[in-house]
Amino acid sequence: MTNEEFKKQILQGIPNELPLIKSYDTNINHAPKRKDILNQTEKKLAIRNALRYFDKKHHPILSKEFAQELKEYGRIYMYRFRPNYKIYARPINDYPFKSNQAAAIMLMLQNNLDDAVAQHPHELITYGGNGSVFQNWAQYLLTVKYLAEMSNEQTLVMYSGHPMGLFPSHKDAPRVVITNGMMIPNYSKPDDLEKFNAMGVTQYGQMTAGSYMYIGPQGIVHGTTITVMNAARKISHSEDDRKGKLFVTCGLGGMSGAQPKAGKIAGLITVVAEINPKATKTRHSQGWVDEVYDDLTTLIVRIKKAQTSKEAVSIAYQGNVVDLWERLVTEKMKVDLGTDQSSLHNPWSGGYYPAGYSLEQSNEMMAKNPEQFKVEVQRTLIRHVNAVNMLATNGMYFFDYGNAFLLEASRAGADIVNKDGTFIYKSYVQDILGPMCFDYGFGPFRWVCASCNPKDLTITDELALEVLQKMYETAPNEIKQQLNDNILWIKDAMQNNLVVGSQARILYADSEARIKIAEAFNNAIKSGKISSPVVLGRDHHDVSGTDSPYRETSNIYDGSSFTADMAVQNFVGDAFRGATWISLHNGGGVGWGEVINGGFGMVLDGSEDSDRRLKSMLFWDVNNGIARRSWARNEEALFAIKREMERTPDLKITLPNSVDETIIDNIF
Ligand SMILES: NC(=O)c1ccc[n+]([C@@H]2O[C@H](COP(=O)([O-])OP(=O)(O)OC[C@H]3O[C@@H](n4cnc5c(N)ncnc54)[C@H](O)[C@@H]3O)[C@@H](O)[C@H]2O)c1
Numbered sequence: 001m002t003n004e005e006f007k008k009q010i011l012q013g014i015p016n017e018l019p020l021i022k023s024y025d026t027n028i029n030h031a032p033k034r035k036d037i038l039n040q041t042e043k044k045l046a047i048r049n050a051l052r053y054f055d056k057k058h059h060p061i062l063s064k065e066f067a068q069e070l071k072e073y074g075r076i077y078m079y080r081f082r083p084n085y086k087i088y089a090r091p092i093n094d095y096p097f098k099s100n101q102a103a104a105i106m107l108m109l110q111n112n113l114d115d116a117v118a119q120h121p122h123e124l125i126t127y128g129g130n131g132s133v134f135q136n137w138a139q140y141l142l143t144v145k146y147l148a149e150m151s152n153e154q155t156l157v158m159y160s161g162h163p164m165g166l167f168p169s170h171k172d173a174p175r176v177v178i179t180n181g182m183m184i185p186n187y188s189k190p191d192d193l194e195k196f197n198a199m200g201v202t203q204y205g206q207m208t209a210g211s212y213m214y215i216g217p218q219g220i221v222h223g224t225t226i227t228v229m230n231a232a233r234k235i236s237h238s239e240d241d242r243k244g245k246l247f248v249t250c251g252l253g254g255m256s257g258a259q260p261k262a263g264k265i266a267g268l269i270t271v272v273a274e275i276n277p278k279a280t281k282t283r284h285s286q287g288w289v290d291e292v293y294d295d296l297t298t299l300i301v302r303i304k305k306a307q308t309s310k311e312a313v314s315i316a317y318q319g320n321v322v323d324l325w326e327r328l329v330t331e332k333m334k335v336d337l338g339t340d341q342s343s344l345h346n347p348w349s350g351g352y353y354p355a356g357y358s359l360e361q362s363n364e365m366m367a368k369n370p371e372q373f374k375v376e377v378q379r380t381l382i383r384h385v386n387a388v389n390m391l392a393t394n395g396m397y398f399f400d401y402g403n404a405f406l407l408e409a410s411r412a413g414a415d416i417v418n419k420d421g422t423f424i425y426k427s428y429v430q431d432i433l434g435p436m437c438f439d440y441g442f443g444p445f446r447w448v449c450a451s452c453n454p455k456d457l458t459i460t461d462e463l464a465l466e467v468l469q470k471m472y473e474t475a476p477n478e479i480k481q482q483l484n485d486n487i488l489w490i491k492d493a494m495q496n497n498l499v500v501g502s503q504a505r506i507l508y509a510d511s512e513a514r515i516k517i518a519e520a521f522n523n524a525i526k527s528g529k530i531s532s533p534v535v536l537g538r539d540h541h542d543v544s545g546t547d548s549p550y551r552e553t554s555n556i557y558d559g560s561s562f563t564a565d566m567a568v569q570n571f572v573g574d575a576f577r578g579a580t581w582i583s584l585h586n587g588g589g590v591g592w593g594e595v596i597n598g599g600f601g602m603v604l605d606g607s608e609d610s611d612r613r614l615k616s617m618l619f620w621d622v623n624n625g626i627a628r629r630s631w632a633r634n635e636e637a638l639f640a641i642k643r644e645m646e647r648t649p650d651l652k653i654t655l656p657n658s659v660d661e662t663i664i665d666n667i668f
Contacts, residue, residue, distance in 0.1 A: 001085050007096040009085055010106075013145035014138055018058055021065075021080050028115065031123040031130075034074025037194045043070060049200040050076045053138035075198060077123050081137035087121070088114040089502035092450040092532055095148065101175045101580045102147040102156075104450050104535050104603045107502065108212040109133060109143070111448075117216050117501040119254070124161075126214045127254065128589075129346075131206025132180075134161035135197070150175065160203045161210070171609075174575050178212075178583035180205025181592065188586060188593035204587050207540035211583035211599045215446055216500035219539055220255045222489065223444060224262035226508055227401075228337075229485060230432045232266050235336050235397050242267050244310035245336040246303065248328065249401075250321035252279040252289065256341035260314030261288040268337065269306040270314045271299070273321035275353045275362075280316050294318040296327045303333065322355040322380050325387035335391045338398040339428070340384075345404045345591060347377055352408070354380040378412035385414035392425075400427040402551050402589065427554050434555030439629050439636035441510035441622045441644075442482045443542035447521065449503040450603075451532035457503040458494060459530055463520040464507065465490050471513055478639055482508060506539075511622035511644070518604060518614040525606030533605040535580075536614070540588060540597040544570045544625025548588075548595035558632040564596035566628045571598040573620045578602065578613025619648075627653045 001009075024030075038046060050066045051059050066076045089111035097103035111117060112126045112133045119127050124134045134140045143163045146156050155169040158178040181202050183192065196202040208214040228247065236242050247263050250256070252274040260283065263270025272289070274280045283289045290313050293299040299317055306313050317324050321342065328335055343351030353362045354376035365373045392398050400406045406423040409416045416424055429438070437443065449456040465487065472483045486507045493505060509517065514536075524530040538545065546552040549561040571584040579600040588597045602617060604610045623644055629637035633656050645651050 003094050006085050006090075006094070007148075009083060010096055010144050010148050012141075014053060014081070014141045016055070018061065019080055019084075022082055024079070025122065028122055029120055031073070031075075031120040031125055033072070034198065035191075035194050036071075036074060037191065038070075038198050042195070042199060043067070046070060046076060046199045050078065050136065050138075053078075053136075053142070070198070073123075075123070076136055076200060078136040078138050079122065081141060082122060083137075083141070086115075088116070089448075089452055091452045097148055099150055099152045099175060100533060100605060101152065101603045102150050104533055105176055105212060105581055105601065106144055106147045107450055107452075108448065108535060108537075108601060111502040112209060112212055112214045113140075114501050117214065126206070126209035128206045128209070130204045131209030131588075132161060132203040133209055133212065135200055135203045136161075139163060147176075160201070160205070172578060172613075174579050174582050176581035177575065178205075178210065178581065179585070180210040180583065181586035182584065183586055183593075190592055193587070193592040204592060205583065205585040207546075207585065207588040207597055208537075208599065210585060211540070211601070212581070213446070213537040213539070213599055213601060215448065215502060215504035215506060217258065218498040218500070218504060219444060219446065219506050220258045221261055221498060222506045222508070223539070223541070224255075224258040225265050225489070226437065226485060227428050227432055228259070228262040228268070229266045230436050231337055231339075231397065231399060231428070232268060233481075234431070239267060243312070244269065244307050246271065246307060246334065247337040248272075248324070248335050249339045249341060250274070251341035251343075252276075252283045252316060253341075253343065257283045257288060259341060260290075260316070264290070264312055264314045267312045269303060269311065271303060271317060271324070272314070273317040273319060273324045275320055275359050277318060277359075280318050284316065288314070289316045290314045292316045292318055296323065299324075300327065300331050300333070307334070320353060320355045320380075322384045322387065325384060325391070329387050329390045333391075334394070335396045338388060338391065338396050339401045340405045341401045341403055342405075343403060344408045347404075347408050348374055352377055352381070355383060356380075381409045381412040382414045385409045385416050389415060389424075398425045399431055400425055402428060404550075404590075407550075427551070429551055429553075430555045435634070435636050437482060437508060438543045438552070438625070439555070439634045440479050440482060440640045441543055441626050442479070442508045443544075443622070444506055444539040445509045445514045445517070446504060446506040446537050446539070447517075448535040448537070449530070449532065450535060451530075452503055453531060454499070454503055456530050456532065456534075457499070457505060459524060460505060460521055460534065461490055461493055463524060464505070464517045467516045467520055468507075468509075468513060471516070476643070478636070479510065482510075483513070510640070511619050511626075512647075514618045514622065515615055518602075518618060519611065522604045522606055522610050522614065525604060527606075533603050536602040536604060536618075538599060538621075540585070540599045542599075542625070543622050544628070545599055545621075546588070546595060546597035548590055548597065550594065551590050552595075552597075555634065556629065556632045560628075560632060566625060567596040567598050570621065570624050573624060574598075574600045574617055577617035577620050578609075579617055623651065631656055633658060 095103040139161045152171045154166045156176045157164040247268040247270045250273045521534045547564040547567045553561045580603045581601045584598040630641040
């Protein structure tokens, strides 16, 4: 298809005549059939809702087709309306547009639906099993049409994938305002999502799926590398001492598959158990795992050899993780670092496989005898924890990787809870990312080159490196390590070949670094050194964007981790400080009703407007969270916010007074 034809198709929106029915493409990874949760009246409502997008003349045909989709897939995706052109991030000038900001947004949302990037592209799901960009193809077609037609004096309003419409606004307003899954609080239970999503009135936006900010596996590799490196620092401070240390974990899936690559970058011996041979094969063929063993005796010999020669190597154990842990105990092996990244947030439907059964046997039991499956999972979890506890007694540092391992193990009755009800191990945010990164303002800043030209990405890498190196020279000791980790990351980023989809880069930076890097990009666009606009953004898994008591805000101990003021304030504050688009979501990572999170996108085009906006918005976007973390009495955040107040006279933050604990102890 020529570019002109592509532009015509975008501007057409929902076609007047019905496109031909598309066959169900079995080469594509499809979303599983969803729960049949609607009653007859609600099913009729779902179909009535779906038909709203179409001219009356099509209703007789489409009503039957949508009823069939609802029956077969549990949702109405409107497969027939999936466009014929290939969806991927195209150079910005290939889009039809009146506003270059809106064109950049089209590029970003098409990246989220690229076959090479998205998990279930035909169901408009980018990642995490249910992280949706839109609920159906009509919403997609209408949205891109609006984006192509809108000016910089209009704002597009998105309700959970549905484009409510273009409203007059002004050039400093966001071009798009997105909300995903926002519910009346009492209607935020998992089955409410199933029901209202099936009716077509809400969707699960995950974090960067419904906000058009996903950048493929690079984000996960970087986050996992930072986590594993900092976890390794908890057991040894010098790089030399880290050599030959053994890191044991589970999972080579979507996110967990980044662990061996991250472990290798951190210089460790990494052993990852994976029950599913397909997952192991994928990571091995990608080069993220060096070697694969399915025999524990051979594996133990190999690990011992690596420990003796202090070799950084990544190894997969093809089998159940509990067999691995128990063997490490009987062999009295020294394990230094341990975690688990099976999908325990989803324990009864294949997130965690019981020991003693093959993958096929487990899958059969899950379908035919779910009660028995549950018993076997819980039995395995108890064995899992017993083995981990033995190794922890011998000095292993174990942490929960945000996958509900501790929660499910405790529900299974495993020996994992202290007398006061807390868990005996900490989570990765409580112990690692929270105090070492988020409280200092360091989080997952990212950018995308709208030219889609790798040469521009190389220039941005160089500019970012220059900024970080300069900052390092005068940085206080507290943040030197974070800067250095990211200096090393960005130096190797290009040769590590991390780009899948749009020309994107991620690194962890604080507000000073984010602003200085963005300024350098804007100047380079102005001078022509960078050929096209650059889109700034971040993962929602950040300093300020997310209120999530069991993950991002799990190291907030003043009781406020169950409030969501920070995420909402962030969204609103970003909007009036110059974000090009903003989003606020219910659910993301840990589940529907468990988290409120938000993000932004900002288009830099080399203008003075961009310069003003980036300074104002990026400053707020990070410091809002540091202020909240400091009010919760987090030492690192107190350090960071006091330093920021010294640098910024207009910033006045309410600081906490600490109380002598003996006064509290003597009250009752
Ligand atoms: N990496 C991150 O940045 C991050 C951050 C927070 C939370 N998490 C959590 O990590 C978990 C994993 O995410 P994912 O996307 O990789 O999920 P996934 O389902 O794609 O991968 C998990 C893998 O574990 C394997 N597995 C399950 N039970 C096993 C067992 N007993 N023995 C051996 N292998 C077993 C599965 O076969 C699967 O391949 C999720 O709960 C996610 O929410 C990840």
